[in-house]
Amino acid sequence: MxxxxxxxxxxxxxxxxxxxxxxxxxxxxxxxxxxxxxxxxxxxxxxxxxxxxxxxxxxxxxxxxxxxxxxxxxxxxxxxxxxxxxxxxxxxxxxxxxxxNIEPKKFSKGIIDAQLSEVEAALEPFPGVDLAEKASLFTKEGEVRGKALRDFIDNELQSKSSDVGQLFKERIYSLIGRDVTDNGVKYNCVTDKPWSGYNYFQGNYTSVNEFNVDRPMNTDSALAVVYHEYEHHVSNLWRERAYHEEGFVELSIVPLHTGRCVISEGTADTARDFLGVKDSSDKVKAYDALYKLRRMISINSAIMLNLEKKSIDETVQYNVERGLRSEGAARSGLAFISPETRDGKVNIWSPYVFTYYIGRTDFVYPIFSKAKEQGELDKFYQTLYLNPFSGSSATWKESFSWL
Incomplete structure (x- = not known):
């Protein structure tokens, strides 16, 4: 079977x-x-x-x-x-x-307005005459491209990845009470992709993280993405361990577009919380507020394009006005969620955008917070990583019914 x-x-x-x-x-x-x-x-x-x-x-x-x-x-x-x-x-x-196994819904104008207010408060210490200019200047600060971006990925991001791996050992594996082989993550630069970064698990307890250098990248946000991508790596390390040591052959393959992805993206987006990485600086607060807003806007944009059949231009304008993006960044970002690719093929990624926000907000973070409040983080991590069958939107709540 x-x-x-x-x-x-x-x-x-x-x-x-x-x-x-x-x-x-x-x-x-x-x-x-x-x-x-x-x-x-x-x-x-x-x-x-x-x-x-x-x-x-x-x-x-x-x-x-x-x-x-x-x-x-x-x-x-x-x-x-x-x-x-x-x-x-x-x-x-x-x-x-x-x-x-989730319900796709647009965020209402009121919810987006409330998040825009959070962004406005977070960006208050930063320069700019209005919210749009503040967001633009903040996003461009620390932005690198070309050779500088490639050097940043090859050096700073690769080094940061090793540090994050050590944090997982010290702060999570120690609570699980077991270790897992980790042969590391290699960082590569790529072009012509609809995403900004991607973790490709290679087997043999190793991964390749690819970063798309077609777009400029903010160094602060890129460093934050390392936590997200490394948690993908960690999740697959434990999955491979379960295959080898417990004989679950079905875990040796990792399919996309299933309920597994909801939890996978949710845990990756909660990695900093897992590791207790706390940075209350104004810059991090602003980054987190903008990140949340843009996740919401991406979901609304996917529904506009794929369900409501709105035009690319109309959706770009929505991202500029409500997502506080530049027109270029908005247009580039829509490549991930548009119904078709530039060459007219079905865009395999167009349904995927829901997994990030909903995976964290509706599934992973509430259970993690409850486990933390009740002093049950050891059992939380044991359930999450030692039983990979818990990692699906179809099994998540039942797997943590003990909490």
Missing amino acids: AKEFVRLCGEVGNFSERITGVSIVDAYFGPEDLDPKRQNENKDAEVLIHDLDEFIDTLGEIDEPIRRKYLQAEAESMKMTVKWLAGLETNYSNIVRTMF
Whole structure:
């Protein structure tokens, strides 16, 4: 059964790559014969949906309820991915809801106004005649590009990554009561990507973090992103350990566009809280307020483009006025959430933007805070990292029902 899941993930990944140029298989470190590259590349949507339904029908054989629920949700999400990419499901809300087990909703004008007020208060100490200029000047401060950006990634970010890895050992693994092999993270510079940074887990307890150098980058925000990306690495270290030591073959493959992603992005966005990294400086307060605002605006923009069918220009203007972005940054950011890529293919990333904000705000941070208040952080981390089946929006609340 576990092997069948891995095989199906590989086939759906090959299907998505055929249509979009991107496989939904984010990482693989399992048996050679189950490698996605060795799986059928030519199955059509109807056959894949049938095979996934047959797999779901076999899950009753699994005694452990969290594992059973995890695998069923992953398979249902993959079915939706196939339906979406085949044009069998076109309703954006249904796509997001089924993939991620969350309800896609726009933030109201009142909520955005309230967050803009928080940004205004946070930016009060900084120069500028009005809020838009303050945000612009603040964003540009410490901005690097070109060779300076590449040098910054190769040196400062690589060094910071090692420091963050040590913090995980000292502040989290010590509470878990166990260690995990960590062969480190290598930083690379890339171009022509719709995202700013990405963690590619390589197996053998190592990762490559890629940063897109097409866009300028703020050095302060980039250093903060290291915590996010390193937590992705850490999560996969424990996942690989569970595969090798406990024999869960289904954990050797990491698919995108499932409920796993909601928790994965939520834990990554909560990494600084996990590590107790506290910086109450004006700069960090302003960065955090802007970050939260722009996550909200990105969700609203995704709904505008994919559900309401608003134009790119209208959505860019919304990002400039409400997200306090420059026109160039707004237009560049929409590449991640637009329905199609520049070459006219289905944009595989267009439903994904919900996972960050909702993963942290609705799932991870409330449970983390409750565990911290009750003095149960050791059990929180043990549940999170020693039982990777807890890491799905479909299993999260049940996994932490002890709290």
